[in-house]
Amino acid sequence: MSTTESPAAGVGPVEGAPLFDVDNPAPLIEAPRKRTKKTPRSTRGNFEMAAWLFMRLSGVVLVVLVLGHLLIQLVLDGGVSKIGFAFVAGRWASPFWQVWDLLMLWLAMLHGANGLRTIINDYAERANTRLWLKGLLYTATVFTILLGSLVIFTFDPNIR
Amino acid sequence: MPAGTLYRGREGMWSWVAHRVTGVLIFFFLFVHVLDTALVRVSPEDYDKVVATYKTPIVALLEYGLVAAILFHALNGLRVIAVDFWSKGPRYQKQMLWTVVGVWVVLMAGAVYPVLGHAARVLFGS
Numbered sequence: 001m002s003t004t005e006s007p008a009a010g011v012g013p014v015e016g017a018p019l020f021d022v023d024n025p026a027p028l029i030e031a032p033r034k035r036t037k038k039t040p041r042s043t044r045g046n047f048e049m050a051a052w053l054f055m056r057l058s059g060v061v062l063v064v065l066v067l068g069h070l071l072i073q074l075v076l077d078g079g080v081s082k083i084g085f086a087f088v089a090g091r092w093a094s095p096f097w098q099v100w101d102l103l104m105l106w107l108a109m110l111h112g113a114n115g116l117r118t119i120i121n122d123y124a125e126r127a128n129t130r131l132w133l134k135g136l137l138y139t140a141t142v143f144t145i146l147l148g149s150l151v152i153f154t155f156d157p158n159i160r
Numbered sequence: 161m162p163a164g165t166l167y168r169g170r171e172g173m174w175s176w177v178a179h180r181v182t183g184v185l186i187f188f189f190l191f192v193h194v195l196d197t198a199l200v201r202v203s204p205e206d207y208d209k210v211v212a213t214y215k216t217p218i219v220a221l222l223e224y225g226l227v228a229a230i231l232f233h234a235l236n237g238l239r240v241i242a243v244d245f246w247s248k249g250p251r252y253q254k255q256m257l258w259t260v261v262g263v264w265v266v267l268m269a270g271a272v273y274p275v276l277g278h279a280a281r282v283l284f285g286s
Contacts, residue, residue: 056240056241056244056245059237059238059240059241060238060241062234063234063237063238066230066234067230067231067234070227070230074223074227074271074274074275075271075274075275078278079274079275079277079278080214080215080220080223080275080278081215081278081281083211083214083215084204084207084208084211085200085204085207085208086204088197088200088207089200105194108190109190109194112183112186112187112190113187115180115183115184115187116183116184116187119180119184140191144190144191144194144195147194147195147198148194148197148198150201151194151197151198151200151201154201155200155201156201159200159201159203159204160203160204160205
């Protein structure tokens with residue numbers, strides 16, 4: 001066993017600190033996940049954290065939007081029996097309900113898509129399966145959001 | 161409990177399972193619902209024809225199930241937010257789940273007549 005200053009295998013010099021010190025007779029070992037100048041920039045970003053936060057923020061808004069929607073469509077004024085083209089035309093005559101429905105469409109679709117993305121990641125074990133399921137999910141989500149937005153923006157009460 | 165599983169049972173796990181199941185059901189309904197609503201761009205007759213199926217007794221029962229799923233997902237979602245952001249949330253998660261279940265039962269009882277009333281009038285006359 002040599003007692004020279006050559007470090008043991010696996011012990012690298014800590015940036016800005018000598019290997020040995022008066023107060024640290026034993027060599028300093030870099031904390032495994034410590035960020036240093038040599039650490040490559042993170043390649044992942046904070047997407048998962050943003051997605052987690054989005055689920056909670058959109059969830060709170062959706063509680064109001066969706067429960068209000070259910071109250072209007074299924075409970076008040078005769079419940080489901082009054083729903084028809086005339087009822088839709090009456091509500092979408094107001095920009096307030098157009099914005100309500102548009103916001104509900106976007107938030108609900110993105111909230112649901114992110115939820116299903118999580119479920120696919122959890123249960124689909126093969127990378128290829130995940131790829132195809134998520135491809136299908138994103139295609140269906142984009143299609144549905146675009147279709148719904150188009151319907152709200154181009155609705156014509158005098159279509160016939 | 162078999163070794164090596166993360167599933168712990170009880171309120172925490174089963175509310176998580178129910179949240180997933182109701183979430184998936186609601187999401188699949190949402191696709192259908194955007195498609196049926198898109199018929200307002202085709203013609204009033206086609207839209208009213210499809211909406212007529214929503215007024216049949218069997219589909220009304222499915223709507224009641226949809227309301228059940230949405231109400232649970234909404235109330236339990238608020239509980240999840242409380243667990244995540246309220247410092248005492250994790251400690252009270254069980255009590256909060258039973259509160260969710262209690263509020264859900266009351267709201268579901270209140271929804272029986274409004275949601276199923278139309279179907280009852282169709283079946284039994286008004």
